[in-house]
Amino acid sequence: MVDLCQRVGVAVKEQGLISQGSRVVVALSGGGDSVALAGLMCELSAKASWSVAGFLHINHQLRAAAKKDAEFCRKLSDELDVPFLIEKVDVVAMSRNLGISLEQAGHRLRYEIFSRICEHRVADCVVTGHTRDDLAETVLLRLIRGAGPRGLAGIRPRNGFVVRPLLDITRKELRHYLKARGLPHREDETNEDTVVTRNRIRHSLIPFLRKNFSEGIINVLAREASIARADDEWMEREVDQAVGRIVCYGEEGADIDSEAVAKLPLALARRVSKQVLEHVGGRPVNFDQINRLLSLIHTSCRSDVSVDFPGSRLFQSPDRTQLVRWNGRSQDRTSVVSEFEYTLSVPGEIKVPELGEVVSATPSDCVPKLSARGRTVAVSSERIVLPLTVRNWRHGDVIRPLGLGGHKKLQDLFVDRKISKAKRGTVPIVADSSGRIVWVAGQTLDEEFRVTDSDRCVLILKVMKLGESS
Known part of the structure; x- marks a missing residue:
């Protein structure tokens, strides 16, 4: 298991995942991946320039066994001599209030806690136990949902204050590590519930692909994600340069050089449109909305036109294209589009x-x-x-x-x-x-x-x- 620890250490160092002197909080659910992560981080920190500031357990209040999960994580923290942090969230309430799935609500609440921990200087980053298997599942999930290159890049090794040092390690390897170290872990029965799309991918689609198409499908998908991630990073630099040339941001919106956008290659024009729409509107936009903006830009405008997008409104005249922040409620307006x-x-x-x-x-x-x-x-x-x-x-x-x-x-x-x-x-x-x-x-x-x-x-x-x- 020395080899596994070394591999994780090399990934942390080569990818610059954890800075010198950083305090790290480990997300600990009690499941096998997170327990292995906790063990590996403790081993690595003994010789590293960074330290483990605590184990963080989040009680989602979804399972009857949630209380026992918390007790298990507290006991493990004591055994490894690491401070224990616990948070309780109401996933069901958020799901109901926002009309989103339990999975989405849980994800949002977890990352709000991660953000707060770093903002309050409890730690400089939070590490999570996402594995190469999780990466492959995410690529398939996003492909099924129609994601573009950015989505197919999958899970990133570092995204702001969240660090994922196990993306080159498989779930099977972590189980071997747990066995060798004698580390117990909890099993979450909800991971077997195939009503959840991710679980269907894990238990049905990936085994089917492995049996009928490629035994190394996990590695294939991980490699594809790595290629897509590199392409996306390069493209984003191009997008930033293009936006700097053709978009002028103000306090309430942006002026867009529509002629310049119309001359861009389609892939770049779509990304520029997405960035501007999301920056001004403050909400995610989909493929159809991006194409709608480009269609307006490509259509010669003989009269004033106004069209709504999520959180914003486009005003277009023969000599100006302007996107402004728009918080008006659609039901209070006669129409979400102007006359045409x-x-x-x-x-x-x-x-x-x-x-x-x-x-x-x-x-x-x-x-x-x-x-x-x-x-x-x-x-x-x-x-x-x-x-x-x-x-x-x-x-x-x-x-x-x-x-x-x-x-x-x-x-x-x-x-x-x-x-x-x-x-x-x-x-x-x-x-x-x-x-x-x-x-x-x-x-x-x-x-x-x-x-x-x-x-x-x-x-x-x-x-x-x-x-x-x-």
Whole structure:
């Protein structure tokens, strides 16, 4: 086991994980990985320039055995002559109040405690027992959820005040270490609960991949994470340089050089957009929101446009693109997007950057069976007066909904369909040049344009997300 201790020591030194003179707190759950970590840190600190300031146990109050876990960790601390720190958190309450999973709530509460410990100078960093197996599981979990290169970098050896010195060590190696040292540990039965996605990956997906594709799948995934991490670190330096050139931050937001962003390679433009949106809005953004911003930037602006993003609002005019912090509640506003109107050629398609969508019109000789409330509909082309326009809702709009037998205000239709005021402006509407509404996307057709048995040619109208294949 000397070899294992040496390997961890080399990782700490070569990666600069723990600075000289640092005080380290070890996160101790009582499970095998954390107990092995505690033992290894104590061994290493005896000859290192840093010290173990304490073992930290967090009681999540989720298991009947939580009290026994705490007692076990206290006893281990006494045996290893290390100060014992204990915190109690209400994971269930946070999960309920914020509408997040128990796993997410537990993670958030743990890291809040880690932060507080370092801010209060109890320690300079907190070390956790994440292993190479955990790294591989995280890569698969993020891949399944659609992560980009940054997510596929997996767990980082150091992230601020959190240090993970065991990422090159497997769970099996730690079990051998425990056995050789005679160190007991606790078993957490919730790790066997395959309702949790991570546990399904651990107990089902990885064994399947190991048996059917690669016996060394854990090492393969760890290597991929290392490659992705190096690429991500290089890309982030490029992003910082690009943001410095084309974004001017102020107290309440940022001015963006949209022409310069439009000239960037797509991968770099996406990362710049993500950084600006999250910096100004203070909230995470997803792939669709990033593409929505880029679509607006790439679309020539002939009039003022305002579009909401998480925690921010974009104001775009022909000569300025500005993203400002925006804390207004969507339900207090008429719409989360400004008014828009575009001409739709037949055949043809038009991008609607305000919605991050594309609307297309395609003539067809066949009459498909489509729902009037779908994202693709067939309408009679004989009664349409071209050209078509794509716009959003206006006060006073009226339609004859298919099958209703009479006229109805579009506002009343939205109320019936439980579409909030904030969302009404995000529903694309196709109208003809006479002003008649042909289609309220995803909701209904106008009776005037329904397809009948006598129609020999129809028009297929379709709404897609930007980037979605037609």
